Amino acid sequence: MNKEKNGELSRVCFRKTRVLFFTLMLMGTVIPAAVIPVSADTGGPDSFGYNWMDNQVPTPLVTYNWIEINSTGVDSGVAGDDVFGGPFPMGFTFDFYGNSYTDLYFNTNGLITFGSGTGSTGNTAIPSASLPDNFIAPFWDDLAVGPGYNSGSIYYETQGISPNRQFIVEWCNITTLGGAGPMSFEVLLNETGEMWAQYNTVGSATSGSATVGIENSGGSDGLQYSFNTLGTIFDNLAIMFYSPQYAVSVAPDPSILYGDLLTTLSHNLTVANDGSANDTYDLAISGNSWTSEIYDATGTFLITSLSVPTGASDDIMVKVSIPGGVNYGDFDLAQLTATSQNDSGISYSAFVNTTYFAFPTNVTLMKDADPWNLDSIQQILTLYGIPYDEYTSTDIGVVDLSPYDKVIIPSDQPQVFYDAFEANLPWFESYVNAGGILQFSVGSNGWNGGSLTNLPGGYSKSSSTSNSVTIDLPTHHFSTIPNTITDSELDSWSSSTHGYFTGLPTNAVVVASDSNGPCLVESVSGLGRYFAYSLISEWGWGQGYSTILENIILSMYGWAVFPDFAMNLTPEFQNGYGSAAGDVDFVLTITNMGINNDTYDLSYSGVWPVTFRDIGDTMDITTLFVESGMTGDFIARLSIPGGASPGDMDLSDIIVDSQGDVNITESAQASTQVPHLAGWLDGFETGLTGWRTEVVTQSTPNPTVWETGDPF
Template structure:
């Protein structure tokens, strides 16, 4: 029995050892062998527990699942698997992160995968985990770069040869242009400003994060770090509405994109892009946000582990969700087995759809073997037999393909990167025809109908052959003459004063794509026959019809008040068959609304750094059923002008950073420009001013080198060391920061002394004059020069409340000389402050200023000239953003109201008067536009810094200090006997009006009887506005001792006052004597009550001289005698 237990124990241990064995790629092992203990290695960790995606995919096909159900099942299964299996390893990684042994990490659900950037010790520990199955380097990918480029002009009249070669134009003739479909590329980005791409971006009408992803750069607006991504996207869907130039296969499709193949194009960035593409809006229950096809023209250059499970699980998941994945074959031909990973993966015939390139001109010329020599060949290195082994799958035009470049023009490029988007565009066309098919099903149609070229049959040069999208179209449906069913349930719902909503059930049709369009018309009389229908006014139905049986709706706007309208619809199928006309439905619009706004103006007085919220109530006061549609804008912003009334803008020198204008080791001397003191505004409205100017910023140095976070993750932009030519980031600001009107929340730091809102893909050691369209753009330049932090210096960053600080400390120039310490502070209010602390180097070779994203607007302070100096502060600021509203548009039914909140923010804006118009535009025919003036006075407050009271005998001395005053008439000093509710005015002291200087005040309240008193100040503005201070308490007591006080005034002429105190009732005599002791007069000779007493002495009849005054007080407790001198001077 014991022997059996021992055997079972060793079997268990042996089994665990086998199970725990992790497949580690040879390149990761090599990286570990060459790494220092404190190096960080980016590693992909694939967990052992994976969703059986192929089984789930087969199940969904067997169930004939809808695309919506398919996507939901796949996405949620993957997310649940990651959620339930990653907790343990993520906890371990988080601990290592806290210790500093992991620099960064990211979890993925698309493939139950984690990217870990950790030290070798961490990576080695993960290798021994039983929940891990495979590990690989987070390798740098490469684009299939074109082998040839020629720039071209617009060509609006002709049709691109590639479009004709694949017969896409034949589908256009049927109205199939990709409308309603979404294409995507994972590439170098897309140039949004290109006229053939700009209006096609889906982000024009959905949030940007549902239409663009930049995992590394974090940009929110599409841009291209190369020409490649713009060119491939143009081939998919490029069309210019201004010139009509059409280079795209599916010109009516929209596009979304991922920018991952730029600087440091790690594999994990592309995996993140695939995961995002499966669910751009974050809701697995929707599919309208998903692309129909993703075109890829990149590869992993590693020649080991070519059938990596990391790629396979990722791409299988995307395909299972219903998205078509297409890859270029590569440009490494004509040798065999030159197709690299991941495009050599062959799960099935079309899973990783690999596209070779043909020479279109040769094909049109009759060449039956038009393969491009550079096109990579199969077979796949991932095994299999028959079609599984053959690569590529199909071919498409890829030589001298004209499409968009990264500016606003067009270029001819050659490469399989040009062939792949032809296939992607073809898939978009077919998805319009058969929107309910998966990407795999559509790829099979292209695969099975491709034109055989070269060697008969499927081969490792062309695959199945040249795609024919029209043949694929015909394979998916047979033309017929059957019309769609008639719509019989058209109704009018949701009437408003100017709109009606039509609703009906989508009809059925025998074609694969069902109904593809509607003809909707209206008239003022019933539409009962074809003649009436043809005479009715047509309306445009936006978008594509839904599937049969779905509820359709259409909003018809711009209608007259209180009018009866009639509508009718007919539908058509892809073969051009029209249905019978629907029933005629009628509906009445509502009456005209009547707008009312209360109040009709708003005015506020704010102190600095104050926020005040008020409301304007908009009402529809019509007594008839009606709807008020309104929109609000804030216009005509006026604010206190600065002392600057001269606009000085240096002309930018047309140079490009990082080009031949300067050699890094032998820089040329270039004369520059500087403007002293202040300048601007630029086009946007930014102005600058420095601390040498009146009203400029104060130089305040807040050293963060000991409290901030050190920047360590420098990324090289070329072959130089990254701390010489590189950048770091992104770093989260912790607040929204507006730069040229665009909200930013993160920043990048360049080693060359500038801040950027995007990454750069080239060296920028040559500073340039700004603004300039040359890279870099969207920058803040405190000191842009050829700087170098390899041997000396640090960079730190820190968020402090609403400020984000970046500090360069002892940073050197490339020459290895000097020491530069300076700071940039970004404030949530949009201000930019730069502080120069210790600038011990040549300071006449730098650019100082700011520039927008397009490079067509900016503010240059200095360029290659003497400006920067120690202990200098520099500020950039635009128009004050002092007023905002929470409601820009809406609808109000009669008898209802809505409150529009207006938020006033004074920040630290200049003192003075601000005004803006709240313009309310509505459909009230009698009052279509109303203007509500809104004003704000940013006033210096009466800022009381001190209020004190001192008791001197029977009087109270009140003192107070103000730091600032605005419109201050003065102060009434008020007194109250403690225990009573009444306040009496004790006196008034004149104020200083408006002042920013410290002011001191004093008031004496005399002859008070003993008791407890309260005092307060009543501050009065010139306009009558009153403010009260808090009260202070004092006590006036009976004297404790007998005393005779020095007369006042002294010397005197001719009269003076003599004061004395009695702790008890006493008989008092006060006599005046000459200096020789002769009695002159007696002022008091009677019984006097206890307290503070005084008596006046008039010496108008006496000559100049010294006199004595004496008190003799005989009380119950003692007799008090005291004598003092006084001086009369006439």
């Protein structure tokens, strides 16, 4: 997936409008706060799209403009140790992580919160699952305000005229609980969405035990400027948190549907405007081999673009027709791309996966007792209209299994059943080798008292229990079809696994593991497959904890979301600018979309030399290993010759080849140029409409040479 938000494909630069104008309210008057060129004094984005920039040297990105309100604002009366107050009305609606607020709370510990107040003194890193959430932290530490501690107060005030009003909170002349300080800092919330933290003086206080940043309402997303780090907060520092002007996202990503031959499936997608300005998005489908068309939300009209106001979203429909003649399990993996008309460098590509499948048509359930006194398996088979027969331990080794697509062995059986199962392992193995699927649970030692020891297909197990489960392969069909499974739902009951696998077939794919080892595995033997697991998933489904049992039951031989080996290389094209004898770095991402781990060979085609580096920039590399369903980043460092002149350029192809399948290769282009300074200045005067920055960084021996982004 290729989410090309501002800065996301680079470490230090922005990929949208080259000069940004923000405003600062000074005593009710709107003045330009800064003309902001691209520089390294930035951070983000977080998942929502917030970034930060500050006024640190050598290239300040914002201007420090302290607004003193201790004589004009309201003394909140919030004072003491670990005390909060509110709600305090802002006088306008402020949007924060997609939610709108008209009031807020703040406390003596340098924290602003939305929705509710807190006196919390235990600062954490950002983001954090622990409370509090939904906050702005200009200096979150154990602080104290007012009588008994210092002469400080907390003031607030609304300034300006709609739509450019500003709400200001100032912690004035306060100290830490231990007396370090005095400190005066403030938060400025712009009606247009920007957030500022400014520090007039910090005195003897340090940032070594403080958190600075923002976090959403669930604690799942946030943007950290500093956490318990000395020297990051000092006098006359200004930090601005903001969301990009143009940004877009598409959900769900991926969209996965399954159907029969000669049917047309409708993928319902939502296009969201995550930026701060209205926008229209061009819509396109690429990478598809089956007929795919884009419609309006009702599926009535073909469309090629969609207008979405800022902060809003709209729905579209992608119709994909499954042709005749394709094989069971074949799929079409297309990309729906929404591109901003205001800035063509801003786009989002979501995967649209359409798979030809059929449910199992004939299943046998072998058991002597319902596991955990629950008929979860029978309910699921009935729910999906799948016919099934039931057999007991007396039928094992006797009944003809050849008519059945799948044989299911549940967890928690009595010992007589496990004795019959272990005595007939070759019988089950023959069924699998002939093309059948054996779905068996090793979750024994349950309510029915049986203990399972020996397993078919090269598996072995231990009986230790656990309730800490992690999905290792989120792209596997056990994890996605038809339900998206999360780690948390597999951890939500006591002893969610009864055992783990200590021995596996050589071709086994581990889908999930508990704290001891693999607990959900798929493997191939002959013409068939084993689905093996220690999850007591019948209990999980019956008690409403997890739907993973549905996914396992509905999975069939040949049902694959992704091929054995497949990959995607992004971004497909980048521009970079540098000077003679300098280096320009491009960050690229390999997504392993196959069900197998893979190692990729890295090479290039171009005139100027390219060196490949690991993402930490610690060593040269020629290959990159990426686990199935995961991503891997690397740096392509292009070296500009010492004799290069302004206007010289090189267009390099960055080539990635799969070692798992030599027929699979991807390439991306990197354009590097030594620019004409005069031409750049002309562009500056006209708003730089022709310039776009996509480089990661540039380092040269001369510190006065521009280091990243457009030259200046």
